[in-house]
Amino acid sequence: MDYKSYPVVENIFGISGLNANLANILMITVCSAIVLLIGVLSARAIQMKPTGMQNVFEWLIDFVKGIINNTMDWKTGERFLGLGLTIFLYILIANLSKLPFVITTEPGHVVWWKAPTDDPLITLTLAAIIIVLTHFYGIKIxxxxxxxxxxxxxxxxxxxxxxxxxFANTLTLGMRLFGNIYAKGILMALLVSLGVSGFFGFFAAALPTIAWQAFSLFIGAIQAFIFLMLTMVYMAHKVADDH
Structure with missing residues (x-):
């Protein structure tokens, strides 16, 4: 791909004024399928002495349980374990799906592969779903x-x-996630663009690109953790008697 031909354009499909971003639909489906596959592989052969994927998944369960216990009592929070696991895994996979380049097609360099959390509409939708769930469980409990x-x-x-x-909780929850992932992608694109600008540019950008890509893994994990933590905090405010 020629990075000098930026900006790329979104793949928008519209029917009678109803527009859909096909890249978003593709990536949401891919990330959801990966989360489902992780769950199936981790639980298909459960053993008393966990190994491999089961061991990793049980560590993840303990991790999410610890976050829930820090925000509310376990008797109330036990029902949110599945929600917490799904949120953390999905956002983690979505954040890490951001490649060090953008897959596009001609003409117009239409984007096909991108991180779902690189779009504010998706992150705000996720945030809105969480806020609606907090109201639902607050009324239910x-x-x-x-x-x-x-x-x-x-x-x-x-x-x-x-x-x-x-309204503020919805905006901050969604825009915080989008802002961090979007900024990560912009910096990565700049580093890669420097690398393709010439022989010396390649070596000048190679080390920072590798270092930033490693740091991007950390950013993706931290943002998934923050989203999960804030979700449970907001949930505790609605369902717990003392908060």
């Missing part, structure tokens, strides 16, 4: 009356601020 009273605690006049907080 506390009842509508108990759930509604929380908006007027500790003093009633804070009610408008608590309503605004719900």
């Amino acid at each position: 506390k009842g509508f009356g108990g759930y509604g009273k929380d908006y007027f605690k500790p003093v009633p006049f804070l009610f408008p601020l608590k309503v605004i907080e719900e």
Whole structure:
């Protein structure tokens, strides 16, 4: 691919004003399939003495359980273990699917392969789903009356601020994830562009590119952890009696 031909364009498919990004649909499907495959491979031959994938998956379960226990009591939080595992794995895979280059096709260099979390619409949608789930479980566990009273605690006049907080939580949860993954991709594209600019440019960019790619793995894991932690914090605010 010729990096001098940027910017690339999104692969948008529209029917009667209803537009869909085909690259997003492709990558959401791929990441979801990978998460499903990890779960199936980890649980297909469960043994008393775990090895291989089962051992890694059990470590992941303990990791998510620890996060839940830090935000709410286990009796309440046990039901969110599956949600936490799915969120962490999906966002981790989505973040790491960002390659050190962009797969495009002619004409117009249409993007086909990208990180799903590199799109604010996807990250904000994920955040909105989480916020809706917190309301759902808050009503389910506390009842509508108990759930509604929380908006007027500790003093009633804070009610408008608590309503605004719900929108703020959605924006911060979604845009934090998008901003970090998008910035990571921009810097990687700049480093790769420097590398293809010439013989000396290749060697000047090679080491920073390798180092940044390694650091990108760390960024992807940290952002998945932060998203999971904030999800459980928001959930605890709705379902726990004391928060």
